[in-house]
Amino acid sequence: MPKDPSAAWKIRHKRWLRYVQVNIRAMEAGKEIPLGPSPKPLVAPAVEASEGEALRIVVCSPHPDDEALIGALPLRLRMELGAVVTGCAITFGSHPDQRARRLRELESACRVLGFNLVVANPPLGFERVTLDNRTHHAAEWAAKVQVLSEVFERENPDVVFAPHAEDFNTAHIGTHYLAVDALGAYLERTRRGPLPFIETEFWHQNSRPNLMVGVPPEVEAILIMATAEHGGEVLRNPYHLRHPGRMIDNVRLGSEVVGGQGGPASAFPFAELYRVAFMFGKDLVAPRSGSRVIGPTEKIDLNALVKSFRPEGR
Numbered sequence: 001m002p003k004d005p006s007a008a009w010k011i012r013h014k015r016w017l018r019y020v021q022v023n024i025r026a027m028e029a030g031k032e033i034p035l036g037p038s039p040k041p042l043v044a045p046a047v048e049a050s051e052g053e054a055l056r057i058v059v060c061s062p063h064p065d066d067e068a069l070i071g072a073l074p075l076r077l078r079m080e081l082g083a084v085v086t087g088c089a090i091t092f093g094s095h096p097d098q099r100a101r102r103l104r105e106l107e108s109a110c111r112v113l114g115f116n117l118v119v120a121n122p123p124l125g126f127e128r129v130t131l132d133n134r135t136h137h138a139a140e141w142a143a144k145v146q147v148l149s150e151v152f153e154r155e156n157p158d159v160v161f162a163p164h165a166e167d168f169n170t171a172h173i174g175t176h177y178l179a180v181d182a183l184g185a186y187l188e189r190t191r192r193g194p195l196p197f198i199e200t201e202f203w204h205q206n207s208r209p210n211l212m213v214g215v216p217p218e219v220e221a222i223l224i225m226a227t228a229e230h231g232g233e234v235l236r237n238p239y240h241l242r243h244p245g246r247m248i249d250n251v252r253l254g255s256e257v258v259g260g261q262g263g264p265a266s267a268f269p270f271a272e273l274y275r276v277a278f279m280f281g282k283d284l285v286a287p288r289s290g291s292r293v294i295g296p297t298e299k300i301d302l303n304a305l306v307k308s309f310r311p312e313g314r
Helices: 007-030 072-081 096-113 131-136 138-155 170-190 217-228 231-236 239-257 302-309
Strands: 056-061 084-089 116-119 159-163 195-200 211-214 271-280 283-285 292-294
Touching (some): 007 239, 056 138, 072 211, 072 217, 096 231, 116 138, 131 138, 170 195, 170 283, 211 239, 217 231, 271 302, 292 302
Parallel strands (some): 056 084, 159 195, 211 292
Antiparallel strands (some): 195 271, 211 271
């Protein structure tokens, strides 16, 4: 019998097929883990506060679940520095009959993360947080800005997270502009100095990320665990099981987009991408050129990080 010329191909394909099947089995195994909101509260372990006054962080979430999906850096800052992280719920989605359920899920997810929770416009968030609303309904938008600026005044944040301006989803884009307008109003009213404004991404990649944050497996597990508390949402679309894939791909992307084109890939498996910018009064100001990669075991020095991005002469 003649020798099969594709024998080596078949052997190699079999090995890669096993690799693919292991990934599929991992996702299937994840389906066996219960979804939330958990009937017995899952309370995150306490963390030791760092010396001095605790860093205060506000994460503006367009929808319930965004606090977990993009929460790697806030979570690391809580766990490593004892930061007080507050998830600020901007909307609860477009279906009024689902909002109470989504609030229960959000409360459970924030407990998993160890985040505080504030609803920007109680009891169930804002309506119509869109760029169209900002453009064509000035009075309605101004009322939203006033409400959120008062949240910022109560929370007194040192850092604010919000989606970037091109994050595809209309509520994500709207939340960017609402956070910028409200934070600007707050800073002007209180005459506070400039604040880091860290842009997140989920539905569309930021064209100018400048920070890649490595995520240890134990932190990635917490992010998935918190996302899974949004049980009604992930039941229709199990994006919690795909979250590791997104974080793996961030390493591929960020190693060159943040780390430098043509450079070697980072060795760690998971990462999240951000863009650090600044609010000076009402103005969102671009950062100093440059970028940073923070490994999963490298302790974050937020003051040094912010200083490295602060625009020269500002």
